[in-house]
Amino acid sequence: MLPITEDHLVIRTDFSDPSAWAAVQADLAQKWDDEFDIYVEIIDDPAYDGLGPEQFLAMAPADYPHQIVVLADSVTMADPERLLLVVSLEESDEEREAFLREHGYWDEETAAGGRGWENGWPQRGGVFRSTAPGVGAIAANLSVANMDLGEFATAVDEQGVFRNFENE
Template sequence: MRPIINRAGRDFESEALVVRTDYSDDEAWRAVVTLLDQSDGEFEVRNHLVDDRAYAGASPDEVALSAQVADPGLEVVFLADTATMTGDHSLLAVSTRPEELEEGDEELGCSFRLLPTLVNTVHVNLAIGHLDFWEFAYHAVRTPDKVLRR
């Protein structure tokens, strides 16, 4: 198991947890951080960035488990993985909850990609219970490149 993510003193409801798992390109990571700091205008940007080589190459399940142990109320963790370090720097949103589908819903999986500027919007909407993970995942899988862009 990877180390437990230290969330002591953090505001769980308003701070999105972003864990870096790819260390191949520091310049790309700096670009990702810059994009994460840009607001989409809906919520104040607040991120808890975990830039610790102990997570290098960690799977989504490993990161989700470490995050959930640290904060059992956490709904989602965002991974800056290998795909994040290229193109539009989309991050991987990973649910820390089992999939809860209603009758007739198709299975969407426990992750989807999104643009960095949407991380806080997704996190806050999940934290306050306004929307659920599967609503965001549904919209992401409907796009041609499977990336949530708004």
């Protein structure tokens, strides 16, 4: 099971480059928007070496308190920007659809466009990359329910990276 923590998790899953990991930790120690701390719980445990999103989905209980887990994987370590992998732990589309139908908010027109990030719907297991400042913005806003994960997922750039609304 995933550890239950106050803050969202950033889990190291690649142990091939200690200097790259040190750089990731330094990035996460910076402030986002030049004023806000990045509140995450960093897990640096070789037990997670090589694990991917599917394994973390299986480790998240149904009542897990966070909507995401962030992975520092092999791509993170190899990328000069140290882009982290954000994995959605949100409910599946089917559960969301049932909730919306039950409460009279289902919109057949929106649903016809498909499900997933493209229309802001939650997608359990959906992934996108983010900069460390982006992770700070995501974690902070999800923690206070100011924004939902779909808003971040649909704000990725053409490379599929959330950069903390830099292009707005």
